[in-house]
Amino acid sequence: MRNQRFHGRFEESGQGCEAPGCGEPGEFRAPGSRGASFDGPGDWRWFCLDHVREFNAGYDWFEGMSADEIYAAQSPAAGWRTETKAFRADAGVDGVPRWADFDDPLDAIGARAGDIKARARERARGRAEFSRFTPQEREALGVMGLDPQADRTKLRRRYSDLVRQYHPDRNGGDRTHEGRLQRVVEAYQLLRRSAAFA
Numbered sequence: 001m002r003n004q005r006f007h008g009r010f011e012e013s014g015q016g017c018e019a020p021g022c023g024e025p026g027e028f029r030a031p032g033s034r035g036a037s038f039d040g041p042g043d044w045r046w047f048c049l050d051h052v053r054e055f056n057a058g059y060d061w062f063e064g065m066s067a068d069e070i071y072a073a074q075s076p077a078a079g080w081r082t083e084t085k086a087f088r089a090d091a092g093v094d095g096v097p098r099w100a101d102f103d104d105p106l107d108a109i110g111a112r113a114g115d116i117k118a119r120a121r122e123r124a125r126g127r128a129e130f131s132r133f134t135p136q137e138r139e140a141l142g143v144m145g146l147d148p149q150a151d152r153t154k155l156r157r158r159y160s161d162l163v164r165q166y167h168p169d170r171n172g173g174d175r176t177h178e179g180r181l182q183r184v185v186e187a188y189q190l191l192r193r194s195a196a197f198a
Contacts, residue, residue, distance in 0.1 A: 140187035
């Protein structure tokens with residue numbers, strides 16, 4: 001759809017004007033009965049130029065609001081206390097500071113920045129722990145489902161568990177997991193000889 005001549009005009013919308021009795025093409029959008037929400041952007045009504053002007057002249061964004069609601073909507077801080085997922089008291093996960101915990105937006109932003117830095121340091125520590133392994137050994141750890149803190153005892157225990165899980169003799173002769181079992185055996189053979197476990 002192209003915008004031409006008038007701002008907001010969509011000449012190729014394919015819509016007809018929704019004003020009763022009007023046969024003109026609906027080239028201008030107006031807010032529909034369902035506004036934007038978590039379900040999506042809402043819907044639109046389509047009008048010709050004359051009827052969209054008429055609609056806009058009579059449109060009242062504050063319709064249905066009380067005086068207090070209108071005052072709150074016009075406040076410079078409108079939206080800060082909005083109950084969206086990020087602002088709800090239960091929005092914090094994994095220790096991340098929640099917006100609802102703060103009265104000052106700058107305090108909330110500072111706490112979030114501090115949390116981002118802490119998580120970056122944690123990831124760097126994790127990369128350092130993995131750095132003692134070669135790329136093939138890191139891949140083998142993934143096949144085995146082990147973290148870099150695993151020792152030889154955990155390696156042997158995990159190997160036994162996986163062999164029991166995938167071996168055809170333990171699965172009534174079902175050989176569909178043989179490929180996975182072979183990868184587990186190869187990963188174990190590589191890791192048990194690894195200098196990282198010395």
